[in-house]
Amino acid sequence: MFCPHCNALLCPPGGYFEIFGMEPRLEIAREDLERRFYQLSRQLHPDRFARRPAVERQYSLDAAAILNDAYRVLRDPARRAEYLLNEVPAAAGDRPPVPAELLEEIFEMNMAIESLRGGDQGARPQLAAAQERFLSMRREAGQALEELFDEFDRTHDDAVCSRIRLLLGRRRFIENLIRDVEKELAR
Amino acid sequence: MAYSDKVLDHYNNPRNAGSLDRNDPNVGTGMVGAPECGDVMKLQLKVNPESGVIEEARFKTFGCGSAIASSSLATEWLKGRTIEQALAIKNTDIVSELSLPPVKIHCSVLAEDAIRAAINDYKRKTAPGAEGR
Numbered sequence: 065m066f067c068p069h070c071n072a073l074l075c076p077p078g079g080y081f082e083i084f085g086m087e088p089r090l091e092i093a094r095e096d097l098e099r100r101f102y103q104l105s106r107q108l109h110p111d112r113f114a115r116r117p118a119v120e121r122q123y124s125l126d127a128a129a130i131l132n133d134a135y136r137v138l139r140d141p142a143r144r145a146e147y148l149l150n151e152v153p154a155a156a157g158d159r160p161p162v163p164a165e166l167l168e169e170i171f172e173m174n175m176a177i178e179s180l181r182g183g184d185q186g187a188r189p190q191l192a193a194a195q196e197r198f199l200s201m202r203r204e205a206g207q208a209l210e211e212l213f214d215e216f217d218r219t220h221d222d223a224v225c226s227r228i229r230l231l232l233g234r235r236r237f238i239e240n241l242i243r244d245v246e247k248e249l250a251r
Numbered sequence: 252m253a254y255s256d257k258v259l260d261h262y263n264n265p266r267n268a269g270s271l272d273r274n275d276p277n278v279g280t281g282m283v284g285a286p287e288c289g290d291v292m293k294l295q296l297k298v299n300p301e302s303g304v305i306e307e308a309r310f311k312t313f314g315c316g317s318a319i320a321s322s323s324l325a326t327e328w329l330k331g332r333t334i335e336q337a338l339a340i341k342n343t344d345i346v347s348e349l350s351l352p353p354v355k356i357h358c359s360v361l362a363e364d365a366i367r368a369a370i371n372d373y374k375r376k377t378a379p380g381a382e383g384r
Contacts, residue, residue, distance in 0.1 A: 166284075167282045167283065167284045167291055168282065170284060170291045170313075171282060171291050171293055171311075171313070174291060174313040237284070
């Protein structure tokens, strides 16, 4: 990111793995990422460029912004996988199927929310219990996801990739539910 | 986004909202969901065992107005049809009837999926040898 001759800051790369100087891989060491982040944050900090030419000052601002975005995404295994697999919200027709047992759970949760809104406080513990189950489902989906990372990095196998996408879809679904229930319980 | 009049009508006056006894051997239950938006749809139909005609249909949908309207319309269309005729209902029919915009097409897909899931459940229940399972 710096000119090897004059040490001027160059235009920062926009890619998240690139800015960290890392190979695009699903499995990365958290400590390594963190160490790189603090090191780069210091090197690229806009204060260090206060007396440099305007173009370098701008580059340092850009780089700091990209670095922060990149760190937020890459340190979260699910968001990292979404980024690397270029996961875009699924269009109608290629939606990952939601497991039937999860649907029942969601349906019951929605019924509880409806009763709660209708003034039936008895539905509250029911909803809190559902939230506990969703939180543990999110943990499980996250673990299942990470177990596939190494295999994907080694093989780039299509079947592994589809399984990862399926888990990502499931995890997003659960995420939405957790947010909904949180909002409801906070009322 | 503005909803079409027909969507609003189904949303404000849902047809056949509610549920049927899922343990009734003549009732098929379909439960489907969209992972992105978190919509869930339960659609049930009751088949007359003599005539093979769907005589009752019910739905309960948690989701946006278009999802509610799509399932409400689906139950309306199901009544009086045979299983084969019901399978002919396509999401595109729902889209044109309700004038759904492109971003809401997935709601009609969900309704079609729900019809199929309910019919599959009914067929599974009534398949030879299904008794007492």
